[in-house]
Amino acid sequence: MYKQLAEIFKQYEGEKGAVITVLQKVQEKLGYLSKEAISGVAKFFRMSESEIFGIASFYAQFRFTPRGKHAVKVCLGTACYVRGGEEIMKTAEKNLGIDRGGTTEDYKFSLERVACFGCCALAPVMLVDKNVHTKMNLSKVREVIKRYQGEK
Amino acid sequence: MSAATAKETKNITLSINGQQVLAEKGLTVLEAARGAGIYIPTLCYHPILPPYGGCRMCVVEIEKMRGFPTACTTPAEDNMIIKTDTPQLQELRRNILELVLTEHPHSCLICDRKEQCYPYHICIRKVAVTTGCIMCPKNGRCELQKVVDYVGLKEVSLPYTYRELPILRDSPFFDRDYNLCILCGRCVRVCQEIRGVGAITFTYRGPKALVGTAFDYTLQKAGCQFCGACVDVCPTGALIERASKWEGSPDYVIATTCPYCGVGCRLNLEVRKDRIISSVPAIKGAQACVKGRFGIVEFVHHPQRLSNPLIKKDGKFVKASWDEALSLLAEKLQRYKGDKFALISSAKITNEENYLAQKFSRVVMGTNNIDHATRLCHAPSIVGLTEAFGIGAMTNPISDIGNTSCVFVIGSNTISSHPVIALEIKKAISKGAKLIVADPREIKLCQWADVWLQHLPGSDVALLMGMMRVIKDEGLADSTFVQERCENFDAFKDSLKDFDLDFVEKITGVPKAKIEKTARLFATKKPATIIYGMGITQNSHGTDNVFAITNLAMLTGNIGKPSSGVNPLRGQNNNQGACDMGSLPDVYTDYQRVDNPDIRKKFETAWSAQLSSAPGLTLPEIIEAAYKGEIKSIFLIGENPLLSEADAARAKEALKKLEFLVAQDIFLSESAQLAHVILPACSFAEKDGTFTNTERRIQRVRRAIEPIGNSKPDWWIISEIAKRMGAEGFDFSHPSEIMQEIAKLTHSYSGITYQRLEDMCPQWPCPHKESQGTPILHVETFVRGKGRFSPLIYKPSAELPDKDYPFILTTGCSLYHHQTGTMTRKVSGLNALEPEGLVEINSTDARQLNINEGERVKVISRRGQVTTKAKITEVCPQGMVFMRFHFAENGVNILTNPMLDPVSKIPEFKVCAVKIEKE
Ligand code: SF4
Ligand code: SF4
Ligand code: SF4
Ligand code: FES
Ligand code: FES
DSSP states (O other): OHHHHHHHHHHTTTOGGGHHHHHHHHHHHHSSOOHHHHHHHHHHHTOOHHHHHHHHHHSTTOOSSOOOSEEEEEEOSHHHHHTTHHHHHHHHHHHHTSOTTOBOTTSSEEEEEESOOSOGGGOSOEEETTEEEOSOOHHHHHHHHHHHHHOO | OHHHHHHHTSEEEEEETTEEEEEETTOBHHHHHHHTTOOOOOSSOOTTSOOOOOSOTTBOEETTOOSOOBTTTSBOOTTOEEESOOHHHHHHHHHHHHHHHTSSOOTTTTOTTGGGOOTTOOOTTOOSSSOSGGGOTTTTTOHHHHHHHHHTOOOOOSOOOOOOOOOBOOSSSEEEOGGGOOOOOHHHHIIIIISSOOOOEEESOGGGOEEEOGGGOOTTTTTOOOOOHHHHHOSSTTEEESTTTTTOSOSEEEEEEOSSBTTOOEEEEEEETTEEEEEEEOSTTOOOOHHHHHSSHHHHTOTTSOOSOEEEETTEEEEOOHHHHHHHHHHHHHTTOSTTEEEEOOSSSOHHHHHHHHHIIIIISOOOOEEOTHHHHTHHHHHHHHHHHSSOSOSSOHHHHTTOSEEEEESOOHHHHSHHHHHHHHHHHHTTOEEEEEOSSOOGGGGGOSEEEOOOTTOHHHHHHHHHHHHHHTTOSOHHHHHHHEEOHHHHHHHHTTOOHHHHHHHHOOOHHHHHHHHHHHHHSSSEEEEEOHHHHSSTTHHHHHHHHHHHHHHTTOSSSTTOEEEEOOSBTTHHHHHHTTOSSSBOGGGOBTTOHHHHHHHHHHHTSOOOOSOOOOHHHHHHHHHTTSOOEEEEESOOHHHHSSSHHHHHHHHHTOSEEEEEESSOOTTGGGOSEEEEBOOGGGOOEEEEOTTSBEEEEOOOSOOSTTOBOHHHHHHHHHHHTTOSSOOOSSHHHHHHHHHHHOGGGTTOOHHHHTTOOOBSOOOSTTOOOOSSSSSSSBTTBSEEOOOOOOOOOSSOOOSSSOEEEEEEOOSSOOTTSTTGGGOHHHHHHSOSOEEEEEHHHHHHHTOOTTOEEEEEOSSOEEEEEEEEESSSOTTEEEEESOOGGGOGGGTSEEEEOTTTOOEEOSOEEEEEEEO
């Protein structure tokens, strides 16, 4: 793992303040922060795994489980939020059986919040992979998720 | 500037709640107030931690300052006018507390009948889990209770959530109940900032925020070292020592000194009903390690403690009275007077006891055959440092290390062997010091090192001489120091010729460029300190290794100055003291030679006895003489040569051949089993005395409990035997009287009395009653006058790997066990953390031998074989295997080489050739 990440580490040699940037790059590369990745980053910064994990888990952007096959993203930007984005999110959570930031046990779905997609006019918005679903309501959420759940 | 600083440290005046308060400049408002006995409530503040300002419980009003500053972070200034208890402040605090209590069980905290409550009082609020104070182990000592009382919180109107977390019991020593955690962060900060470990951290944030480990790993996996520092700073019942969880408060507390390693941490023993219930660091802000913090109660009170004298009759031990045993001893020992006898004393017992042990050998038994285990760890330091500097001890205090600019650690796995000294090293690093580590294995300290030199075992002289060659050639030496303070430089300089860097690279396996870089680093960072351990000394050229270190320190002028120096870390609690007291074959106390007629005269007069002028045998020589039948009787005090000697099988044979073997110990050690008479000794907790730690600090050991069973203090036993043998000068009723005699005969202890030790623990030399001790040695001149350079040549280790025995075996210690394990292996929690000895082997070697993790393997040397489990690791380099020496069932010293260093007579524990086979 350390070797795999060496490329990233090389750019930040000696920069003690770069923990978050490095974590971001690692997540970009691996899709999530695995146990091995955290241990590699800890070694690089000469910190403990717990310290690195503590920093990472403070930020919502970091995930510790691999992404599911389908990335479900619910917008909680201002426009979507005032139009019930939070309810959309809760429904998605309930239907997928995971919290935001989580991944289903079969690694089929992961759920994330995002802030503003730039199509506020069509709020509230939910994305599954690259497909944008607009003007969502609770039953549409259930429907969309069911569709993906049904596929083989 | 200096005049100004002097002024600034002067007192300032503040007004707190209308009261005039004098304080030192540099304190915070909180410290100033507490100093004057004014209470300000706090939750995140702890005196040993840097101010944090997280909980805002300590808010105060300060005239001319806006808002409500936190007292714990605000520096106190002259003429400040402060209020700490206005109704508005109390209201603010109540609001904050209310928020804290939404997640902390608080029914009892705010109950209006709490004064009348008791554990079996029927109350609807008590349930099986700790949701109320009455059922909390911290009840009465909890800081949250105190704060709630102070601010007078009567009701929590916000909704309460019980976190419903399971109690974590993965540490063998303490429980973690994060339902009671108020997220003050003290534990996290102490673990990261003071211990440098970072096993625990804040995880997540907002309502999910909690203290924990990465991925909820167990503490051990998260790197916890079980020092207990987090437990000791936790204000609530979240972190609680398990053994004393329900014991309540102690009846009394006794300050004493840790009986394990040479750091000599001051510990408080908490006693309840004549039982020790806990041991905690005694001094505010001081730290301990897992052995001192959690490894004491169980061994002191262990059911296997020897509690009666035992006499072997027909191969079986039979219980005897003291009278019977002592008479038998007195009668038997009469027959072995002279050089047929040897006494093996101990670095575990007190100074007073060591003094009596050597006096007994010399006066009563008429022989200088007395030695102890320092021979097996630091004899080369005594010989080498005495020859180079004039005295064989650490030159600088431990607390100096934290302020140095460069730490060079060679042959010491400090985090395991001297955990609290490792904290000083980490402190230095956090202040910007450079760390150089030289060790064949990738020890934990390497994680913080700027340079890690992975030199081959046994190549220390070459490595150090290589560095010195660079320093000399590049003009980085401190030539003024060398010229003014040292001698024999030219001979040394000539010997450097043999160490050109290509040769050094070949011998050490360390690239030339790296040696150059390290040499420059070490020579240019001042002050620099050198710390070394048994990796340096336990070699057949151990004394040369020590000389190489003294050369390096003198060459760079790092002697006699604060935060510099040569610092051998002594392994056992009283290694230093046992040597100072003359438990050595060639010297009386204070290293006064037995073969110097004037000195002998002085002792003959003082002791009214004829003394032998011939230096006695060293420990390995004693064992060898026993093997050959030249020594017929040995008195063994607290030592376990069956595990600690090199070539242990031969040592066992030797002991078996003895006509009369006496063992005086707290447990029936492997060696004691072979004895004819066993005398049960008191542990450190049951007697008075002093230990001298690795930095020459003389510290009190105090009796905390009654002797276990019929055990007796070692000093009492030795005196009784002497008296029964008709000797005079053994009439002591308390160790303080023995210290009086020591002080008379021992220059560096002359200023020591028990009375003075009540308020100080000086570092010797402490030559008169006004002396405060000598923290730094060789300040103006070296003890011997001039520092002496030693020319050196490279000598390979006595036994190197070859075709038949292809691996180098090296040995070392663990954080969790001590010496031969006689004490630590009685502690179940320490056993849980490290249950057995393993052989560490590099993954590539393991693959070639087709050995899997945990598989049983045979480790075979020319002297014997042991079977043990394999641990596959990257810590050991290829071609090297590593074992710890604490485990009787696979005693590594069956394998080691008894080849002695010709000067100091230490065996070569650190290097021998072995082969590995699957079982
Ligand atoms: S016991 Fe020591 S190392 Fe372990 S978590 Fe607590 S402070 Fe950290
Ligand atoms: S466990 Fe104790 S010390 Fe640590 S944050 Fe919680 S209350 Fe504070
Ligand atoms: S074993 Fe050493 S470091 Fe640990 S508490 Fe005892 S004296 Fe201190
Ligand atoms: S706020 Fe959701 S798309 Fe802009
Ligand atoms: S004690 Fe001052 S802010 Fe916590």
